[in-house]
Amino acid sequence: MGEIINYWTFIYGPLAIFLVGVYGLLTQKNLFKLVISINIMDLGVNLYIIALGYMDNASAPIYTAKLAVTSSRFVDPVPQALVLTSIVISVAVTAFVLALVIKNYEKYNTLDLIKIKGIEND
Template sequence: MEEWSFFGGSILLILIGLYGILSRRNMIKILISLAIMDTGVNLLLVALGYVEAANAPILNSVVPSNSSAFVDPVPQALVLTSIVIGTAVLGLGLALVIKIYDKYSTLDIREIRGLKW
């Protein structure tokens, strides 16, 4: 029953981030919403990879090799990769926001020249 709270929490974070991306006009708030959405996706991947009472996939004398209850390490590796990529995207986005602010002196996407609404 506990894993359903992880699914619900991750879906809630994804929806909050999506709402922030679609409803905000400040570019910093949009980037924060993107980070919240990224966290929700990471939590969803971790929740999907969770196995109750499973062992780490390391074979030694304590864990027999014929045991079928192993945790799949692929979702954990995907989450680690996603964290690195999300950090890089957020850093690039902040650099672009700084350059846009230097040029237009505003963070509001409605006031930037050249954007059509």
């Protein structure tokens, strides 16, 4: 039973978070809420990456005095390295897009997507 729960939380949990972000992207009209949806999707993808690298009964991939030999049981270091890159990139994009939201507000005086579209098309 615990096995199945682990399996489901490991793989469907991150996907569910990702899809919550997709839902937000499809339904929200506020620019700031769209940014938050993107961030939720980021979180889901990052968790998914870590979950795919995880192994049962393995330790963090750092050689120490106790775990000094190459046959020690470590988790995969590659997803952990990739997730760091992905986090940094999502921080960068978030910083930029927040500045963009501020400028949009200055230009159109609203954060509503539909109102901005209306102003753009006039």
